[in-house]
Amino acid sequence: MPRSDVGGGILSAAATFRRLDALQAVYARLENRIVVTIMGAVAAELQSIGHRPNFFYLQHAMGLASSMGLGIALSRPERQVVVFDGDGSILMNLGGLTTLARYRPRNLVHVVFDNESLLSVGGFPTATATGSDIAGIAAAAGVPRTATARTLDEFTRAFDEALAAGQLTTIVAKVEAVGPSAYVTGLSLLENRFEFQKYLNSTRAARAAES
Amino acid sequence: MPVSTANSRLIYDALKACGVRLVSALPETWLVHLMRMAEDDPEMILVRLAKEEEGVGISAGAHLAGVQSAMLMQNHGFLASINGIVSCAQLYRIPLLMLISYRGEFGERDPWQTEGGGVTEDLLRALRIPFSYLDNPDHVARRIAKGQTLAASSNKPVALLLCRDLMWEEAF
Numbered sequence: 001m002p003r004s005d006v007g008g009g010i011l012s013a014a015a016t017f018r019r020l021d022a023l024q025a026v027y028a029r030l031e032n033r034i035v036v037t038i039m040g041a042v043a044a045e046l047q048s049i050g051h052r053p054n055f056f057y058l059q060h061a062m063g064l065a066s067s068m069g070l071g072i073a074l075s076r077p078e079r080q081v082v083v084f085d086g087d088g089s090i091l092m093n094l095g096g097l098t099t100l101a102r103y104r105p106r107n108l109v110h111v112v113f114d115n116e117s118l119l120s121v122g123g124f125p126t127a128t129a130t131g132s133d134i135a136g137i138a139a140a141a142g143v144p145r146t147a148t149a150r151t152l153d154e155f156t157r158a159f160d161e162a163l164a165a166g167q168l169t170t171i172v173a174k175v176e177a178v179g180p181s182a183y184v185t186g187l188s189l190l191e192n193r194f195e196f197q198k199y200l201n202s203t204r205a206a207r208a209a210e211s
Numbered sequence: 212m213p214v215s216t217a218n219s220r221l222i223y224d225a226l227k228a229c230g231v232r233l234v235s236a237l238p239e240t241w242l243v244h245l246m247r248m249a250e251d252d253p254e255m256i257l258v259r260l261a262k263e264e265e266g267v268g269i270s271a272g273a274h275l276a277g278v279q280s281a282m283l284m285q286n287h288g289f290l291a292s293i294n295g296i297v298s299c300a301q302l303y304r305i306p307l308l309m310l311i312s313y314r315g316e317f318g319e320r321d322p323w324q325t326e327g328g329g330v331t332e333d334l335l336r337a338l339r340i341p342f343s344y345l346d347n348p349d350h351v352a353r354r355i356a357k358g359q360t361l362a363a364s365s366n367k368p369v370a371l372l373l374c375r376d377l378m379w380e381e382a383f
Contacts, residue, residue, distance in 0.1 A: 032233065034276075036272070056275070058268075060298035060299065060302055061268065061294065061298040061299035061302075062270075063268075063295075063297050064264070064265070064268030064295055064299050065268070067265040067266075067267070067269050067272070068260070068268040068269070068299075069272065069273035070265075070268070070272065071233075071268060071270060071271060071273040071276070071280070072270075072272040072273070072275065074233065074256055074258070074278075075233065075276035075277065076276050076277075077274045093262075093264075095260075095261030095262045096261065096262075096265050099258065099261055099265055102259065103258065105275035130328075189303065190303070190304065193303045197275045200276050203279055204276075204277050
């Protein structure tokens with residue numbers, strides 16, 4: 001990928017795996033967890049693998065996927081929440097990492113797919129292409145567990161460890177700057193929103209009935 | 212510092228009566244008693260933010276997960292939240308309940324607040340967000356309840372402007 005704005009900055013190492021491969025590798029773990037993605041390639045790619053009613057795609061409001069995850073995690077402490085974020089998105093809400101760390105919900109795993117670019121608008125480099133380190137920022141913000149995964153194996157291991165750890169974790173997956181052929185999918189935004197709410201309410205009702 | 216504790220209590224009790232169990236907030240002078248009440252209440256989750264816009268995402272998540280929430284912010288915090296309000300709350304039909312302290316209006320002494328007052332209502336109208344004023348203790352509980360009712364039935368954001376006459380105890 002051309003790096004015309006590098007100047008004296010640090011060149012990142014070339015990525016060795018794709019976001020789609022990472023999602024495919026952990027897809028089975030998502031079955032009974034509450035999943036929120038940000039817009040763009042991650043939303044389209046997760047849908048291409050297979051949409052489920054426990055998946056919500058925040059198709060705008062960049063930066064707020066992690067905030068939504070926090071709201072859900074605080075509201076449903078008995079459930080595990082996974083947020084699939086992007087570098088462009090989290091860079092718009094770095095302050096949100098401090099809020100995440102302040103409340104450190106044990107049931108939240110925050111994955112940032114860092115392809116060092118804003119892909120869907122044409123592949124423009126973000127600041128992670130010139131040395132900004134999101135995992136480092138998250139750790140310094142106070143997020144108790146952080147990791148950077150540079151291979152598919154590192155990612156799946158870090159993801160499984162995060163699910164088992166029961167602590168707020170931010171995992172940065174350094175993925176290739178590739179994405180789907182289309183970003184608009186067949187699932188309407190509002191259909192997803194209402195179906196997701198129904199899913200969350202039905203599982204809450206089921207739990208209340210058991211107790 | 213003459214922020215009205217009594218009227219803050221009226222507002223807080225009205226939020227509880229509406230079923231609000233999570234409040235996201237960024238402190239400003241007029242909100243300090245409200246935030247303390249939320250902090251002291253074991254039945255309320257208070258989320259202190261770095262930037263008010265985060266509260267839109269938090270409320271959206273809470274709402275879909277079945278927990279009613281409210282945002283406490285200054286009108287400049289509302290300005291800082293606009294993209295989240297439009298492209299998360301409005302796009303996804305989230306019934307956001309926003310309590311906005313109305314700074315920069317008649318009686319404002321702080322020069323840095325004075326631009327925000329003039330644009331607050333125009334922005335709410337431009338975004339078609341229904342709003343009402345809380346400027347007298349007599350209507351606080353009723354207007355908060357009615358705001359919550361409208362938010363719930365429309366699945367859209369609603370705002371209540373906390374006015375100087377209600378929040379500030381000086382003579383003028």
